[in-house]
Amino acid sequence: MKNSTMLEMKGVRKSFGTVVALDDVNLQLKSSEIHGLLGGNGAGKTTLMNVLYGLYKPDRGEIYLREKKVEIQSPKDAISCGIGMVHQHFLQIDSYTVTENIVLGTRLKNRPTLDLDQEEQRIQDLSERFGLEVSPSSLVEELPMGIRQRVEILKAVYRGVDVLILDEPTTNLTPQEVESLFQSLRVMVEEGMSVVFITHKLREVLSVSDRISVLRDGRNVITLPRDEASEEVLVRAMVGEGLDVGKSLVFSDTGLDQEALQVGQEPVLRVEGLQVVNEEGNPLVKDCSFQIREKEIFGVAGVAGNGQQELAESLMGIRPIAGGQASIDDTSIVGLETRELLEMGVTYIPEDRLQDGFLPTANVAQNLILGYQRQEPYHNRGFLDWNAIFRAARELITEYNIMTPSAKEPAANLSGGNIQRVMLARAFSHPAKLLVAHNPTRGLDIGSMEFVYSKLLERKEQGMATLLLSEDLDELMLLCDRIATIYRGQFAGVLERGEFDKYQIGRMMSGVETHE
């Protein structure tokens, strides 16, 4: 059975309106292999897999399963062909238990009674067999991300799939959880399954895959066995010739040069015993204390949803500070409004750029000055000075290389990477003392990541203090001077550059260990 072809997709094309997301893409999957599917944001990885799973209807293209042609019109067809998919955003019913989520949609024998004891036992057995530990009777909404992902995988395994597609499965996992996931995948392929592992992280794909395919701009670039693949080859395939890998920050092994590592003495932001509570009064951020100095990038690591957003929003005046002290240059910022903070020289890159960061129907120029519209030079005796606004916008578009037909284009027409450039251009268009940046590179391709990193470092060298909240540990370890790890709203420890250790941070992220 080994090395026989399990599945083949041929000549797949899919367009959304006028945008061609996939063009003549082929993919061949062997049995008992982990196949890495690599590509930057917008390369078409997820679209291709959604076609395979019957979520998108392709314009053209054929799918062969064990050399027999199959028609997949809906996820139902995909499941009956033995194809399972774990989506990047988990598709779970929050208010259901693990078992209910797993059995949903299957033809249970005891359909009229919904007696799930037997199913629970089966799920328990499967979870032990594949090392995917869960408690079948807990409510899904109460589980951490790592466990919720196991539920997704069990959902597929319970249905007895031969092909398992994992879309960016490591995004919300600690390094330990990633390793245990990889071990589970190994068990699966040894039992004869095939796994497609979609990712944009090179190191992960190299460590776990048997073969690797790279997509770029909706087209195939290469497919290689792992022995023939190297980081350099894959990067070239992912980003084309535009990026100088040797000089790249994203792929630098040595880290930053000396100049970039200089940290100033004067503290800019001082936070003492910060508390943030939700509507019911339960603490979301508990007793956080830290200082950020000039020319310092202070990182906050953690699994999503451990208080990072609340921490950032409380410092930006979006959420009230419930207790403790926070001050910038010895001026207290407790109780200040966002507007006053912006005027003080604090600037913000929100996590969810689509929700909190920009106005989709407003044009690029309006988005570029959003928040600064009351300040010079955009504001002139109670009126907006549109000439000044467009002049500034055109300069920013050139400086930040924003791909847009004009400054009057509705911002929603821009791609994710370009929207993020708008966010950056806006954040950096005014002199700032402090930048609060939350996942500034999420979903960006390598070229754009590179750009964000170089801008952050450039500003750092000019003296800006940065609070960088990120779920990407590699990013934090590359850029930060110190990294705090946040777990359930509390700092589990702060590490200095030089003592950064991925696994130690991972343990702190999951609450197993605290430092100091």
Next chain:
Amino acid sequence: MDQFQMQFVSFARLVMLAMVPYVLASQGTMLGGRTGLFSVSQEGIMLVGASLGFLGAYLYGSLVYGMLLAMFVGGLFGLALAYFTTTLKMNQFVIGLSLFFIGLGLSTLFPKIVIGVTLQPPLIPTLPDVPIPGLSQIPILGDIFFNQNVLVYFAILLSIFLYYLLYKTSIGLELRSVGENPKAADSLGVNVSVMRYVTAIVGGMLMGLAGAYLPMVYTGTFTQGMVQGRGWIAIALTFFGGWSPHLIFLGALFFAGVEILALRVQVAGVGVPYQFLLTLPYIATILVMIFASRRVRAPAFLGQNYDREKRTLS
């Protein structure tokens, strides 16, 4: 039986009687809501149901025909809601409101076409009580629960059945999942559109029947606007009942109790203007919503349309 007991039994009997339209309309609302369809056309569908239920019974000489006609037309309204929102992906609230106004208009149009304008509207017989042999002999309880018209029994059995269906069968598990996260349901092979069409149509049928109940039990004829906001209250009631059949049943009892109480107080001649007493059910609605809204959980995807190929930005 002493005086107080008789008073109590007659009050309780009336509450059971008045509960029926609330139960039917709210369970219908709940069904659609559980697959994410939020209807606001209850009042309109109930009016059409009342109008056609009366006309069907009048023309064909049988209340059963009236009920069937009301359910058929209610089902058509449900079908329209499902088609416009699920297939054409139009805004649920706007479509629901349009259907309400269509129902409002049609409810007075039909009697004018069929009967014309008369000084003395024709009457239909009211729904008879059907005592259940044996059970109706139980003192007190027999009179309250087992000596009622068929739709009272139906409303009770329907609530029990829906509870069982939603929470104890795998069809119910699938149905609820559509209203919580249709994308997840879809990815597991649950047919979101079919679920929505079925619940919308069945829900509409129940609302139509709820309307037909009014001329058949209360008045014997159709009068303009005779639903008197019960359709709107049904929406509040469904929220109050946390979109679950058993709590909705209890909520319907509560609202029916308030309604009957208002009538009783009015008859007893307490020195309060009757217009004020008539507002009691609506005041109760607001009070109940204030307390209930924080505690209950509506289906997560309520009121939204699902489009499989919809792409988010980025």
